[in-house]
Amino acid sequence: MTTAPGPPAPPLLSGPLSAAYGAAFLLGGNRLGGAVTRHYGPVVSVPILGFGTVVAVTDPVLVKQVLTEDPHVLLGGQGVGPAAAIYGSGSMFVQDEPDHLRRRKLLTPPLHGKPLASYVPIFEEATLAAMATWPSDRPFSMLAASRAMTLDVITRVIFGVDDPDEVRRLGHPFEDLLDLGLTEETTWRYVLRGVGGLRWWPRYARISRELDRVVLPAIAERRTAPDLETRTDMLSLMLGARTEDGEGLTDEEVRDDLITVMLAGHETTATTLAWLFDELLHNPQALAEVQREADEGGTDVTHAIINECLRLHAPVPFTGRVTTAAYELGGHTLPAGAHIVLYIDAINKNPATYDRPDEFVADRFLHERPNNFAWLPFGGGIKRCLGASFSMVELTTVLHTMLRNGTFVAAGKPEAPVRRSVVVVPRHGTRVRYRPRKVAVDA
Ligand code: HEM
Numbered sequence: 001m002t003t004a005p006g007p008p009a010p011p012l013l014s015g016p017l018s019a020a021y022g023a024a025f026l027l028g029g030n031r032l033g034g035a036v037t038r039h040y041g042p043v044v045s046v047p048i049l050g051f052g053t054v055v056a057v058t059d060p061v062l063v064k065q066v067l068t069e070d071p072h073v074l075l076g077g078q079g080v081g082p083a084a085a086i087y088g089s090g091s092m093f094v095q096d097e098p099d100h101l102r103r104r105k106l107l108t109p110p111l112h113g114k115p116l117a118s119y120v121p122i123f124e125e126a127t128l129a130a131m132a133t134w135p136s137d138r139p140f141s142m143l144a145a146s147r148a149m150t151l152d153v154i155t156r157v158i159f160g161v162d163d164p165d166e167v168r169r170l171g172h173p174f175e176d177l178l179d180l181g182l183t184e185e186t187t188w189r190y191v192l193r194g195v196g197g198l199r200w201w202p203r204y205a206r207i208s209r210e211l212d213r214v215v216l217p218a219i220a221e222r223r224t225a226p227d228l229e230t231r232t233d234m235l236s237l238m239l240g241a242r243t244e245d246g247e248g249l250t251d252e253e254v255r256d257d258l259i260t261v262m263l264a265g266h267e268t269t270a271t272t273l274a275w276l277f278d279e280l281l282h283n284p285q286a287l288a289e290v291q292r293e294a295d296e297g298g299t300d301v302t303h304a305i306i307n308e309c310l311r312l313h314a315p316v317p318f319t320g321r322v323t324t325a326a327y328e329l330g331g332h333t334l335p336a337g338a339h340i341v342l343y344i345d346a347i348n349k350n351p352a353t354y355d356r357p358d359e360f361v362a363d364r365f366l367h368e369r370p371n372n373f374a375w376l377p378f379g380g381g382i383k384r385c386l387g388a389s390f391s392m393v394e395l396t397t398v399l400h401t402m403l404r405n406g407t408f409v410a411a412g413k414p415e416a417p418v419r420r421s422v423v424v425v426p427r428h429g430t431r432v433r434y435r436p437r438k439v440a441v442d443a
Contacts, residue, residue, distance in 0.1 A: 004045035005045065037056055042057065042330055057347075073327070074324070110241075112389055118232045119393070124401050126153045126398075134406075135434075141429030141430065142277045142431070143425060154171075158233065177211065177263065215255050219239070219255060228240065268387075272395060275315075279312075290302050291403050306392060308362060317343070317344050347376050407435050409432065
């Protein structure tokens with residue numbers, strides 16, 4: 001067994017080099033990461049300031065090994081540890097076992113099955129309400145429009161409210177927190193956490209207080225609502241959820257899970273919608289086929305196109321796991337405490353897996369389901385995105401509603417990706433022109 005290959009890291013220079021490699025990644029983003037993994041092979045070790053040994057993995061066989069490993073051997077919560085800076089250390093996302101799984105089980109039902117089906121009218125209403133505010137025949141940013149819309153959707157779904165003022169009041173502090181999470185300040189503060197980067201952070205403390213002021217009374221009020229048992233919003237379902245031992249979630253756990261779902265589900269879906277429009281408005285045939293499904297029914301083509309878009313433009317370019325002891329991977333021995341990075345962007349574009357890996361191929365997934373270890377926009381294993389089905393239903397419904405009620409044309413060239421903190425978005429936000437669509441009414 002050997003240590004994994006990677007850029008030079010002599011012990012005497014490890015401090016400055018780890019800072020330089022971290023800065024290079026922040027500036028060079030996925031393009032640089034992709035080049036490094038192609039150069040050194042499927043397991044690459046790089047020291048990064050604030051993280052220690054980071055080992056990037058791109059080969060599907062090794063991805064499978066990592067994702068199906070015992071969660072006590074490879075820690076998922078610690079692997080996505082940086083998220084704690086914004087999600088808070090009480091979020092299920094950054095917990096390890098057994099706490100993570102207990103919380104995950106309670107959060108699963110509200111995001112699947114009947115509750116998910118009951119959210120579809122909300123997705124439609126929110127889309128139509130948003131469209132009514134868009135300028136006709138003037139370019140605007142689909143990313144900005146989608147963000148406002150997906151915030152509206154997730155706030156309505158979580159709290160079960162539809163009064164616009166109430167939706168705004170409840171959604172506002174979450175939006176502030178997300179905006180903060182998308183700044184580079186958050187990345188730097190996490191890197192500098194060892195010297196107090198996260199301890200004194202007035203802006204975070206202010207937003208957190210505001211969140212508590214809005215969310216904790218909403219939880220307390222809902223607990224005593226006479227119709228709690230029959231309500232289908234996510235908050236009510238979370239309050240009613242019980243483990244096999246009959247245990248429920250505390251108010252603080254509910255608060256933390258609400259933050260997790262709001263933040264995990266809002267920006268990622270908005271970004272995907274913007275990328276979808278970027279691809280569709282530059283691929284007339286694909287657009288015509290999705291339009292046909294929007295008008296006549298069916299989802300096969302739309303789902304295939306969303307899957308391909310998520311492959312090419314995964315909003316979250318990586319996720320991670322942390323080794324608890326020396327760990328063997330791909331013929332190399334990783335030290336305890338190593339951060340294994342599943343390099344989603346490089347895995348999704350691995351030329352050994354995909355023909356024309358950097359091209360949008362609309363029918364790539366039309367007759368073949370994506371492979372769980374070679375298509376990773378939602379991560380995988382015991383931490384696979386809990387909102388994957390939710391976002392597929394939301395994206396399909398929103399896209400079809402938009403195409404049924406509007407015509408869209410590109411107001412710019414195909415977009416280049418740019419990283420905003422942990423999310424990769426279209427550089428100019430996907431500029432589009434929109435016109436309300438006049439649908440022929442039967443005589
Ligand atoms: C296109 C949209 C989305 C993408 C690309 C995405 C991506 C991801 C990724 C990469 C992870 C980490 C998985 C891992 O480490 O293996 C994750 C976790 C998670 N996502 Fe999503 N997500 C999306 C939408 C949503 C939505 C809509 C929700 C909720 C409504 C949601 C809730 C969650 C939760 C709760 C987790 C934590 C799961 C756990 O730790 O067990 N996500 N997501």
